Amino acid sequence: MSGEHLDDVDIELNVYGEGDDSEFVDDAAESYIETSDNAFLNEPVKNFIHYFYKNFQEKNVWGLSGLYMQTFHKITERFFKTSHWPDVKLIAKEVNNEQGVFQYELPNQWLYDIIDEFIYQYQSFQQYLRNKKKSKEELELLKKNFSKISSNDSRPCWDVNYVLSTLNEVVTISNINEPLTAGNENQDSNLGGSEYSQKSFYRMLGYFSLIGLLRLHSLFGDYDLALKVDTLENVQLTKKHPFSKLVVISRVSTCYYVGFSYLMMNRFSDAIEVFLNSLSVISNSKFHNKPGPHTDAITKMQEKIYFLLAICVSLSPQRIEESVHTVMREKVGIDVFIKMQRGVEDTLNDFGELFQKSSPRFISPVLPNFDNFSPLPNPGDYQLKIFLSQVKQHTKMSVVRSYLKLYTTLDLTKLAEYVDSSPSDLRTLLLSFKHKTINQKKVGLIDNAPTKASGGFFDGEYNNSLNNELDFFIDKDMIFINEFKQKKNSADWFVRHIVKFQ
């Protein structure tokens, strides 16, 4: 059964995989061959397809990788900017329409893209279902399609369970868990597993499917499950891991979804750590690689991560690197950022805007009523609403926090006067302050592997105020405040600059 799935995927491959060497492109720019049925299959593309197929047959992974990443991009820009790639049939003619992929190796980037596109298409389809008004024929077609669920022969396309089960199956078949666990415990990750798991093709596909599941669950709003996806626990975020090294966008994407899930779970310290890690990944990759096929996507994701980081830092003030802090402030807009930090009343709109700009496109698994169609509400709006109610609670604390920073001891009634509330209200607020700031923090999130023993991404110890710079206790009517300030080693800084300027 799985073979069938992969065959479907195979057809997709034939459509995507083109590329050409630049020489071909330049030479043949003039000679545009137009045959009667191969309408847009011109010379360079043809040459490319043959060359590509040769590589494919010879399992020349590196060749494929180069072709896919670079020249595909060039060709697409040059010739197919507006129109789609030619029909798969035309291309299949060129390559003798071979099936049976199991023997071949494919570059990792490509595998990632397959999974990515798969989910993206599902996402788009769901949104299409919910949105526009549809003509009667469309409704009929959709209805017919989905009523196939009752008949047992074929599942309709884009049935939510189908999507989920495909991803799960790939994970199981590839038996990705064992090598990951083994890799984390520093054992030989090539041991064991079935014949399938030996092939790097399946392994990588399995690995990317794990990431796909993470993403899918986040899109449904189930952040808990997203982080617990089977052995996503074993997915490591650091450089040292052999699997994720090559495909930058997969690491960035993983960090984005993990961080986003943490944010929605109010685990701000963890979210901030993950986001910072991803930003360093992005800047490293830009440094080393020339622009690849995913530069746009990575840039967009980078911006989203900055927005989310701004939200996290406003809700749970922590020190972060100066350079990151500056860029983040610029991206968000310095005024907006200051407003968010101060937690004034109307800042909820700002939070809302940032959230909408940076959150993924949420979907809901429910099908609309095909007989009586009306556009369904956008699930993203609901997520936003809940999120803002959380934000509201946090912003109340910002004012009090700024006062607490100024004192070491403070009378409760005095502070109540400052913030314009009664002592009992204030006491209530301080209780909630304490509740909000016992952050659950995963120890060693980035540096060490979250092994099964340490509970994966989800658990973490309660870390009382170690990341927060402010701590206090209430003794009857007095508040005793303790501020852990990381004092900059200013003497050192001065000395260094003196020497520089001499």
Added chain:
Amino acid sequence: MNINYIADFEKKVDLMLSSNTYDRRSALHLLKLYQFYPEKLNLKYIEKVLILTLTALPQNDFTLALYLLNEDLHKKEEVQRLINLQLLLETGNFVEFWKELKISKSNSSSNLKNLDKFYPKFNDSVKEFIAKIVNITFENVEKELLKSILNLSDDISLSAFLRNHGWNLNNHTVNIPRPTATQLKVLNNAEGVVQFNQLKKIIEYSRS
């Protein structure tokens, strides 16, 4: 994500309530099943799951559960009532919380009136959470205030509670001993320490 599992998960939730055990994943999974198969939705069970998550505080499972619902469910009276209770707990409004709970229980149209029957340990669980927060917030607190926060009506139950938590009563003030690690201390980084080598360079320059 099989529709047939819904009945099993509903039974699981009932079990969790009666035996005071809690498994986050099972509870949330029921909500997820409802999300996928809204025709099988049972509002009573949604309420039950939300109540379970309330007692998981300080973990914010309740919010996670909310994310799995949708706009229509959110508007329902039963859900709103629980959201209100959760808000009171999260904002430290414990005295108000107990009041609201009493009102909800006496309201005949609400499912909460049977709360003691299907979830006997609810009050205790919430008290534990409140005690945790009080523990890290107060060093000394007035007896009467503490009683109202914890919904302890008389001194006897208060003394029992204090004994369980290792808190002490002095006259009218309850003293909560602080663990020594979190005693107030000033963190002193090596701030003004200048290395001799660095100084050497500066002196050299100033001499020339």
